[in-house]
Amino acid sequence: xxxxxxxxxxxIYYYDYKTxxxxxxxxxxxxxxxxxxxxxxxxxxxxxxxxxxxxxxxxYDEQSNNWSIREDIRGIWYNKHTKEKLELHTVNADIxxxxxxxxxxxxxxxxxxxxxxxxxxxKDTPLF
Numbered sequence: 795x796x797x798x799x800x801x802x803x804x805x806i807y808y809y810d811y812k813t814x815x816x817x818x819x820x821x822x823x824x825x826x827x828x829x830x831x832x833x834x835x836x837x838x839x840x841x842x843x844x845x846x847x848x849x850x851x852x853x854y855d856e857q858s859n860n861w862s863i864r865e866d867i868r869g870i871w872y873n874k875h876t877k878e879k880l881e882l883h884t885v886n887a888d889i890x891x892x893x894x895x896x897x898x899x900x901x902x903x904x905x906x907x908x909x910x911x912x913x914x915x916x917k918d919t920p921l922f
Contacts, residue, residue, distance in 0.1 A: 806838040807861075809854040813884050816843055816852035816861070853885060872896060874903035 803821040822832040843852040851866040864885040871892035901910040
């Protein structure tokens with residue numbers, strides 16, 4: 795006689811194999827041979843994601859088998875000193891020298907106001 799099957803599927807949570815960021819959920823099926831083990835893909839876990847808000851994203855730690863919630867800093871950023879554009883695809887970066895605000899022409903970063911301001915000296919400088 796076989797063990798009683800309670801559920802043929804369980805909920806699983808997928809994460810990106812490189813960044814470990816949550817990418818979705820699905821269901822794992824019961825192994826037809828053992829009737830007790832679930833077939834779980836490599837980059838998935840049965841560990842449920844904690845609640846998170848807009849602007850946050852779960853990050854999976856394979857060592858502890860737990861999720862943590864991080865600020866979602868992915869996207870376009872601008873260096874406050876050089877105005878260089880940076881596109882982030884991870885949440886493990888130091889963004890202290892960057893802003894989401896696109897720099898204005900002839901502008902510089904105002905540390906006190908935390909925004910770009912027109913640099914009158916640069917604006918009046920001839921380009922040739």
